Structures are given as C-alpha cells and as structure tokens.
Amino acid sequence: AQSVTQPDIHITVSEGASLELRCNYSYGATPYLFWYVQSPGQGLQLLLKYFSGDTLVQGIKGFEAEFKRSQSSFNLRKPSVHWSDAAEYFCAVGPRGYQKVTFGTGTKLQVIP
Amino acid sequence: DVKVTQSSRYLVKRTGEKVFLECVQDMDHENMFWYRQDPGLGLRLIYFSYDVKMKEKGDIPEGYSVSREKKERFSLILESASTNQTSMYLCASSQSTGEVMNTEAFFGQGTRLTVV
Numbered sequence: 001a002q003s004v005t006q007p008d009i010h011i012t013v014s015e016g017a018s019l020e021l022r023c024n025y026s027y028g029a030t031p032y033l034f035w036y037v038q039s040p041g042q043g044l045q046l047l048l049k050y051f052s053g054d055t056l057v058q059g060i061k062g063f064e065a066e067f068k069r070s071q072s073s074f075n076l077r078k079p080s081v082h083w084s085d086a087a088e089y090f091c092a093v094g095p096r097g098y099q100k101v102t103f104g105t106g107t108k109l110q111v112i113p
Numbered sequence: 114d115v116k117v118t119q120s121s122r123y124l125v126k127r128t129g130e131k132v133f134l135e136c137v138q139d140m141d142h143e144n145m146f147w148y149r150q151d152p153g154l155g156l157r158l159i160y161f162s163y164d165v166k167m168k169e170k171g172d173i174p175e176g177y178s179v180s181r182e183k184k185e186r187f188s189l190i191l192e193s194a195s196t197n198q199t200s201m202y203l204c205a206s207s208q209s210t211g212e213v214m215n216t217e218a219f220f221g222q223g224t225r226l227t228v229v
Contacts, residue, residue, distance in 0.1 A: 043220035
C-alpha cells in the first residue's frame with residue numbers, strides 16, 4: 001500500500017532563512033508526487049508535482065523539490081522564506097491520473113520576523 | 114480559472130440528522146473526490162467518482178455515501194450524523210484523460226462541519 005510520511009509536525013523558521021520540508025513515500029511503482037499548500041481557512045493549492053524526467057522540480061512561489069528514488073524522498077525547499085509562506089504543507093503520492101492519492105499528515109510552518 | 118465550489122463554509126448539525134455536502138466544479142473534470150481533514154491525520158479519502166453514477170470507496174467510507182448524477186456535481190451524504198464526523202470536508206476534482214503532466218487536483222475551500 002502507498003504511504004507518505006512527513007516527520008515534522010511543526011517547523012519554525014526566521015523570515016529570510018532557507019527552508020526544507022521532508023517527505024518520504026512508499027509506493028510500489030513509479031510514484032507521482034505532489035506538494036500542496038494550505039493557508040488558514042483555505043483549500044489546498046498545488047505547489048509542484050513530479051511525474052518523470054528531471055528530478056529537481058520547480059514550482060510556484062519560489063519553491064522547488066527534489067525526487068530521490070534511492071532515499072524514497074521528495075523534500076520541498078525554498079532558499080528564502082517570506083512571512084506569507086506561513087501555512088500547512090502536504091506531500092502526496094499516487095498513481096497516474098490522480099486517483100487514490102495518499103496525503104501525508106502535513107507540516108505546519110511558522111515564520112518569525 | 115478552475116473553480117471547485119462547496120455549498121457551505123460552515124455547517125452545524127444535530128446528531129442523527131441526514132447531512133448533504135454539495136460540491137460543483139466548472140472544468141468538465143471526470144474525477145471528483147471527497148476528503149476529510151483532521152489535525153494530525155492529514156487528508157483521508159472518503160469516496161471518489163471517475164464518471165457520472167460511478168463511485169469507489171476511499172480509505173474511510175464508513176458512515177458516508179455519495180451521489181453523482183451530473184458530471185459537475187458530487188454530493189457527500191452523512192446518513193445519520195454523529196459527533197465523530199465533526200471535521201473539515203474538502204472536495205476536489207481532476208482531469209482523468211489527456212496529458213499526464215497536467216494531472217493534478219483542484220480543491221474547494223472546504224466545509225467545516227460540526228455535529229452536536
């Protein structure tokens with residue numbers, strides 16, 4: 001069965017500092033991987049996705065993620081965090097066609113001035 | 114812009130009531146989903162539908178049913194609401210066919226349901 005682990009429940013970073021959110025997955029075939037962001041009281045917005053090809057994926061809002069098959073990881077990074085990045089971030093894995101995607105438990109990001 | 118609209122942002126219902134949560138999408142997507150979101154548990158799939166009148170159980174279907182009579186509308190039904198169904202409910206839609214690279218889900222704003 002597919003699964004996603006986000007080991008960090010909460011992360012606090014200073015504005016301007018770099019950020020890395022961890023995601024480990026378990027999936028039997030080639031995974032389709034996603035990162036979503038959820039601002040308070042809002043639905044989820046897609047930051048980026050990986051299906052194949054270049055293992056470093058660029059997304060919106062200055063985020064990127066790197067797929068590492070050997071480590072079963074898909075970590076999200078941003079070189080310089082802005083206060084508006086404070087939100088909850090979800091990693092997800094699933095098959096082609098976005099059916100039965102499994103989400104991680106989320107990482108809540110706090111940004112301090 | 115793709116729009117997924119959930120009929121209510123907040124709902125308060127009594128135990129034992131029959132509850133309908135409605136979701137409408139305007140992008141002619143084949144797939145529609147209902148998730149439940151709880152702190153520390155992330156999003157869990159309740160049901161999804163890949164075509165009109167077609168449905169499949171997700172990971173936590175117990176206590177829920179769904180209806181999809183039209184392509185753009187997907188309803189979640191709580192036959193007899195219970196307090197443990199108090200949660201945030203998220204609807205999503207996605208395109209099934211076409212280029213894989215375009216596959217992603219678009220989410221509604223969520224409905225926060227409280228059962229008292």
